[in-house]
Amino acid sequence: MLTVDIKKKLSDFTLNISFTAPNKTIVLFGPSGCGKTTILRCIAGLLKPDEGSIVSNDTVFYSSTKAIHLPPKKRNVSYMFQDFALFPHMNVKHNIWYGVKTPSQEANELYEKLITLLKIEHLPHRSISQLSGGEKQRVAMARALMAEPQILLLDEPLSALDAQSRYELQDELKRLQEIWNIPFVLVTHSPEEAQAIGSEVLFLHQGQQVSEPPPSWNMNANGKPTRSSFQYFY
Numbered sequence: 001m002l003t004v005d006i007k008k009k010l011s012d013f014t015l016n017i018s019f020t021a022p023n024k025t026i027v028l029f030g031p032s033g034c035g036k037t038t039i040l041r042c043i044a045g046l047l048k049p050d051e052g053s054i055v056s057n058d059t060v061f062y063s064s065t066k067a068i069h070l071p072p073k074k075r076n077v078s079y080m081f082q083d084f085a086l087f088p089h090m091n092v093k094h095n096i097w098y099g100v101k102t103p104s105q106e107a108n109e110l111y112e113k114l115i116t117l118l119k120i121e122h123l124p125h126r127s128i129s130q131l132s133g134g135e136k137q138r139v140a141m142a143r144a145l146m147a148e149p150q151i152l153l154l155d156e157p158l159s160a161l162d163a164q165s166r167y168e169l170q171d172e173l174k175r176l177q178e179i180w181n182i183p184f185v186l187v188t189h190s191p192e193e194a195q196a197i198g199s200e201v202l203f204l205h206q207g208q209q210v211s212e213p214p215p216s217w218n219m220n221a222n223g224k225p226t227r228s229s230f231q232y233f234y
């Protein structure tokens with residue numbers, strides 16, 4: 001369980017957000033610049049809010065009243081970036097093992113489980129430059145979970161992929177969340193993706209949560225959001 005209740009002054013508005021993420025996938029949805037990435041960065045400890053609190057289970061990550069601001073490495077949070085941020089000079093296996101401090105039998109078992117679940121058993125010695133976008137996403141996912149995080153943050157994890165890989169990986173993400181049973185906090189611009197993956201969706205507008213979903217959630221016959229989808233925000 002993750003509880004976020006923070007304010008932070010940004011260039012054009014003040015981010016003022018309060019939500020609780022149970023062990024499910026919570027989606028932060030809204031237009032470019034509404035504050036989605038800033039929220040992830042505050043949870044990860046890469047940015048300090050101006051006030052409020054961030055608590056994960058019993059661990060206080062940030063509290064303005066208690067003057068607590070844990071550094072990123074003490075938060076046990078994995079952050080998966082839009083471009084996957086894999087190390088190009090390392091092969092797949094070394095990328096996945098990167099965050100593991102002490103090799104152990106348990107870590108080996110976790111590694112085997114992850115590459116099987118993510119269907120990348122055939123790739124361990126491949127270099128990153130020889131992977132498709134979907135394969136890179138799977139490797140990034142394995143690396144993120146190999147660190148055994150309490151929380152997984154995903155910043156537009158599927159946006160660089162073609163439609164086919166996106167659909168496949170939406171299902172994988174849902175399945176992995178159910179197995180890991182930790183909060184996944186996922187940022188997207190895509191109403192279709194938010195609906196497909198999110199157990200809960202937070203609609204954001206200029207740093208604030210808005211209660212109404214955009215009239216937008218009407219899809220056309222091809223399952224794509226209609227043009228009116230975006231009127232709410234743009």
Ligand SMILES: Nc1ncnc2c1ncn2[C@@H]1O[C@H](COP(=O)(O)OP(=O)(O)OP(=O)(O)O)[C@@H](O)[C@H]1O
Pocket residue numbers: 009010011012030031032033034035036037038039047189
């Ligand atoms: N450290 C910072 N200090 C002040 N303003 C910031 C800071 N970081 C980002 N901003 C501004 O805050 C706003 C929210 O940025 P943020 O990156 O969180 O938006 P976003 O919703 O993730 O956008 P996108 O979907 O384009 O990635 C933007 O106007 C941005 O310019």
